[in-house]
Amino acid sequence: MEKPKKVVLAYSGGLDTSIILKWLMVEYGCEVVTFTADLGQGEELEPARKKAEMMGASAIYIEDLREEFVRDFVMPMFRANAVYEGQYLLGTSIARPLISKRLVEIARAEGADAIAHGATGKGNDQVRFELSAYALEPGIKVVAPWREWDLTSRTRLIEWAEQHQVQVPKDKRGEAPFSVDANLLHTSSEGKVLEDPAQEAPDYVYQRTVNPEDAPDQPEYIEIGFEKGDPVSINGAAMSPAEILAALNEYGRKHGIGRLDLVEGRYVGMKSRGIYETPGGTIWLAAHRGIESLCLDRGAAHLKDELMPKYAELIYNGYWFSPEREMLQALIDKSQEHVRGTARMKLYKGQASCVGRWSEASLYSEAHVTFEEDAGAYDQKDAEGFIKLNALRLRLLAMRNRRGQP
Structure with missing residues (x-):
């Protein structure tokens, strides 16, 4: 890849992305613009601004995206009741397309030719960030330092940071118990x-x-x-x-x-x-x-449940901006009108x-399901013909199989 001239970095203000910020400047000699999103993570974000300023970022974006995140990403997903592998509610997955969207928009506004992220080479987030970015800006360059550098241990990272005047807090010098x-x-x-x-x-x-x-x-x-x-x-x-x-x-x-x-x-x-x-x-x-x-309606509800695993998988795998996700979303949104x-x-x-x-739009009818007198709302005799018609193919199968027995 040709060296980028100006990069927009997804920047948390933590040690890893601070090292990436400096690494981009050292490795590529490029300008770096930082973008920090407030998605409700519960952290104070102004320290990220101070760190980025201190390290020489050419521009700094810190944006409160909580309402957009819930309105335009979480809500559409929950209309589908999306659950990955039967349990996971896709909390990380659904945040990535919004971050990528803003990275691309800022790159356009700043005249940057590349974006960068701090996702590792083993995880899903690298896929989500990059699929979203390419869907929105097909010619964008993507820099993923964890796939490029040889800083493969915590010790190596801290050594590199110290060599290049990146401040390392005392509590970051040891291995974190989990990420x-x-x-x-x-x-x-x-x-x-x-x-x-x-x-x-x-x-x-x-x-x-x-x-x-x-x-x-x-x-x-x-x-x-x-x-x-x-x-x-x-x-x-x-x-x-x-x-x-x-x-x-x-x-x-x-x-x-x-x-x-x-x-x-x-x-x-x-x-x-x-x-x-x-x-x-x-x-x-x-x-x-x-x-x-x-x-x-039963048919609509069951169809939604059949399609949901595919919809959830698309989000998990990073295809929020794909045509197939948008097609499914149109169907899901139609189902939610009432x-x-x-x-x-x-x-x-x-x-x-x-x-x-x-609900005023309820399809539930107590008159039809009551165990008491239903005043003619439902004729139970109709069930006999319904059952016989649905049993016809089963009876024909049974008759054929019985003929073939010795």
Whole structure:
């Protein structure tokens, strides 16, 4: 690859991306623009500005993207009830396309010819960042230092940092017990003490939720209002998308909801073990399914469930900006036109259960399902013909097979 002249770096302000910032300047002799996104990770971001200034970044972008993140990425995903490999709510995966989108937009605004990220060469994030970037700007150069440099150990990284005047905090000199990625939707912890899937994760790994065993002994009930498949209120109070998720996170934290210990199949081929916490998202998913159970026709609901694993896999693998994801999204959004109402949620010691749901768009008819007199709403005699027609092929099969027996 021809050496880039100006690079936009996805910059957290941590040691690794600070080393990358300096490495780009030393290795390529290029200008570096930093981009730091506030996706609700809960960290103070102004120190990132000071570090970038001190290290000579030619321009610095720090942006609060929490509302855009939830409105344009998390909400569409939750309309699909997307879950990867039966359990993972895709908290890391869904943040990457937004970061890539802004990297590309800033590169255009700054006249940069490349972007850079700090994802390792073994993980999924490198794929997600780069597929998204190429989908939005096919001619962009991508610099991935972890695939290029020979700084393959913590010791080598720190030695290089010290040689090039990159400040190394005392608490960064040893090996971190595990790595963490966080945003408003979740936290993800991997590596080191978590690498043996036979060993239970230490409780100190969990950062967003109390241990369910220590959660309140009394359940708490909340009501979540939905419009067109999206949550819009809690206990009758209207909130913005990010406010809704932040509030649900607090309910989930208090009651120990949303913990997951998962061994997953990475897109790059290996399996990895991760500890995820998605407190608000876990409540949201259960509430959304509760409202859908009233408002979605059986055929539409079952088709959605059939398509969901493919949709989730596309997001996990980094294909948010692909035509197939957009096609599925159009179908999913169409299904949500009448998904509105209120879900009553019971929160108790790690569990979020929908214990009540009501909607003006409900397809539920008590007159048809009651065990009492239904005033002619349903003629039970009709079931006989329905059963016989559906049994016809089974009876013909049985008759043929019986003829062939000795």
